Amino acid sequence: MAEQPGEQPYGNGPRAREAAARPAGSVGAAIRLEHLTKVYPGGAGPAVDDVSMEIGAGETVVLVGPSGCGKSTTLKMINRLIEPTSGRIRIGDEDVTGIDPVRLRRKVGYAIQASGLFPHMTVAQNVALVPRMAGWSAARTRERVEEMLGLVGLDPGEFRHRYPRQLSGGQQQRVGVARALAADPPVLLMDEPFGAVDPVTRDHLQDELLRLQRELRKTIVFVTHDFDEAIKLGDRIAVLRERSRLAQFDTPEAILTHPADAFVAGFVGSGAALKRLHLARVRDVPVADVPTAHLGDPPEAIAGLLRDGGTGAVLLLDGDRRPHTWLRRGDRPPAPPPAAPAGTPVTGTVPRDATLRDALEAVLTDPAGRVAVTGPRGEYTGVLDLATLRGTVQALLAADRAEALAHQRALRGAHGAGAGTAQEGPGGPGGAA
Numbered sequence: 001m002a003e004q005p006g007e008q009p010y011g012n013g014p015r016a017r018e019a020a021a022r023p024a025g026s027v028g029a030a031i032r033l034e035h036l037t038k039v040y041p042g043g044a045g046p047a048v049d050d051v052s053m054e055i056g057a058g059e060t061v062v063l064v065g066p067s068g069c070g071k072s073t074t075l076k077m078i079n080r081l082i083e084p085t086s087g088r089i090r091i092g093d094e095d096v097t098g099i100d101p102v103r104l105r106r107k108v109g110y111a112i113q114a115s116g117l118f119p120h121m122t123v124a125q126n127v128a129l130v131p132r133m134a135g136w137s138a139a140r141t142r143e144r145v146e147e148m149l150g151l152v153g154l155d156p157g158e159f160r161h162r163y164p165r166q167l168s169g170g171q172q173q174r175v176g177v178a179r180a181l182a183a184d185p186p187v188l189l190m191d192e193p194f195g196a197v198d199p200v201t202r203d204h205l206q207d208e209l210l211r212l213q214r215e216l217r218k219t220i221v222f223v224t225h226d227f228d229e230a231i232k233l234g235d236r237i238a239v240l241r242e243r244s245r246l247a248q249f250d251t252p253e254a255i256l257t258h259p260a261d262a263f264v265a266g267f268v269g270s271g272a273a274l275k276r277l278h279l280a281r282v283r284d285v286p287v288a289d290v291p292t293a294h295l296g297d298p299p300e301a302i303a304g305l306l307r308d309g310g311t312g313a314v315l316l317l318d319g320d321r322r323p324h325t326w327l328r329r330g331d332r333p334p335a336p337p338p339a340a341p342a343g344t345p346v347t348g349t350v351p352r353d354a355t356l357r358d359a360l361e362a363v364l365t366d367p368a369g370r371v372a373v374t375g376p377r378g379e380y381t382g383v384l385d386l387a388t389l390r391g392t393v394q395a396l397l398a399a400d401r402a403e404a405l406a407h408q409r410a411l412r413g414a415h416g417a418g419a420g421t422a423q424e425g426p427g428g429p430g431g432a433a
C-alpha cells in the first residue's frame with residue numbers, strides 16, 4: 001500500500017492547516033500524472049493531450065471544464081478504467097501505469113454520477129464488493145459495511161437489504177460513496193457523483209463529503225460541471241479547456257480573484273462575493289453573542305435579562321442548551337409550564353459546519369434578521385446577523401485578494417518574469433503548457 005503517513009497535506013489554506021494538526025496515518029496518497037495522453041481509436045485527435053498534474057496527499061482537487069473536454073477520460077486513466085495511450089501515473093511511491101488494474105482499483109475508490117450500483121445486488125452486497133474482492137473475511141466485511149453505511153448517514157438496519165431501485169437518488173449516491181470508501185482506499189475518484197440529484201440534496205451530500213473528508217483525509221479527485229460545487233469542495237481547482245489542457249490550477253480563492261485568462265474568467269463568472277459565501281464556513285467567522293436563559297429559569301430573571309441585556313432580545317435554551325424560543329423586549333417572560341410559551345419559537349438554526357451562504361439564507365428569511373448557530377449536538381454557540389455577514393464577506397474578499405497577489409508574486413519570483421498563463425499550484429509543476 002502506498003500510504004505515506006509522513007506526508008503532509010498540500011497547500012496552506014484553512015483546510016490543509018486543519019488537516020496538518022491531525023495525527024497523520026489515515027491520510028491519502030499523493031497522485032502524480034506525467035504527460036498523460038489518450039487517443040481513442042478512430043478519434044480525430046487526442047481526447048486528453050499531455051496532461052501533467054501533481055495532487056498532494058490528502059488534498060481534494062476538482063476538475064472543471066466544458067462538456068467533452070476530457071474530464072472523465074482523465075479521471076478514468078487514474079485507475080486505468082481507461083488505459084492511457086502514453087504517459088505515466090504515480091500513486092504514492094508507486095508507478096501504477098503497469099500494475100495489474102484489479103490490484104490498482106482496490107486502492108482507488110470510484111464513485112460516479114448515476115451511482116453505478118449493481119441493480120441485482122442489495123445495498124450491503126454493493127458496499128461489500130471491493131472488500132470481498134480483496135479477500136476480507138465475512139465478519140470483517142459485514143462490520144465494515146455497517147460502518148460505511150453509518151458514515152454516509154444511512155441506517156444499516158433499514159437499508160442493508162434494500163435493492164438500489166428501492167432507494168431515492170440521493171440515497172443511491174450515498175451508497176455509491178460508501179462503496180467507494182469501503183476498502184479504505186487512499187485515493188477516491190468521483191465523477192459528478194452528485195450530478196443526478198436536486199440542488200438541496202446535492203448541497204447536503206456536499207456537506208457530508210466535506211465532513212467525511214475532515215475525518216478521513218483521502219486524496220480526492222472530483223469532476224464537476226458546476227463551479228460553485230468546485231469552490232465548495234476543492235482545496236485546489238483545475239480548470240480544463242479542450243483536451244484536458246490546464247487553463248489554471250490553483251486554490252479557489254486565487255481562481256476567483258485572479259482568473260488566469262478570459263476562458264477561466266468565463267467559468268468563474270461574476271459575483272465573487274456571493275461565491276465567497278459558499279467558500280467560508282460559519283465556524284471560521286466570528287459570531288455574536290446574545291443573552292441566553294433556560295426554559296425553566298425564573299420569569300423575573302429572564303425579565304431582568306431582557307431589560308438589561310443590551311440587545312433587546314433573549315434566547316431561551318432547552319435542557320440540552322438547544323435554541324428554543326426568542327424573547328424580545330415587550331414579550332411576557334414565560335410562565336412555568338403548563339402555561340403557553342411566550343415569544344417566537346426558533347424555527348431555523350445553522351450548524352457551525354454550514355456555509356455562509358446557508359447562513360445568509362437563514363438570516364434573510366428570519367423575521368428578526370438573525371440566526372442562532374449551533375454546535376455538533378445542536379447546542380447554542382452564537383448568533384449571526386446581516387451586518388456581521390457583510391463585514392465578514394468584505395474582510396474575506398480583501399484577504400483573498402491580498403493572498404492571491406502575494407501568491408502570484410511568489411510564483412513570478414520562482415519562475416522568472418515570463419510566467420505563462422497556465423498557473424501552477426504552490427508546490428509543483430502545474431502541467432501541460
Ligand SMILES: Nc1ncnc2c1ncn2[C@@H]1O[C@H](COP(=O)(O)OP(=O)(O)OP(=O)(O)O)[C@@H](O)[C@H]1O
Nearest residue numbers: 040041043047066067068069070071072073074225
Ligand atoms: N470510448 C470513447 N471512444 C471515443 N471517443 C470517446 C470515448 N469516450 C469519450 N470520447 C471522446 O473524448 C472526449 C472527452 O470525453 P470525456 O468523456 O472525457 O469528456 P468530459 O469532459 O467528461 O465531458 P462531460 O462533461 O460531458 O462528461 C469527447 O470528445 C468524447 O466524445
Ligand SMILES: [Mg+2]
Nearest residue numbers: 071072073191
Ligand atoms: Mg464526463
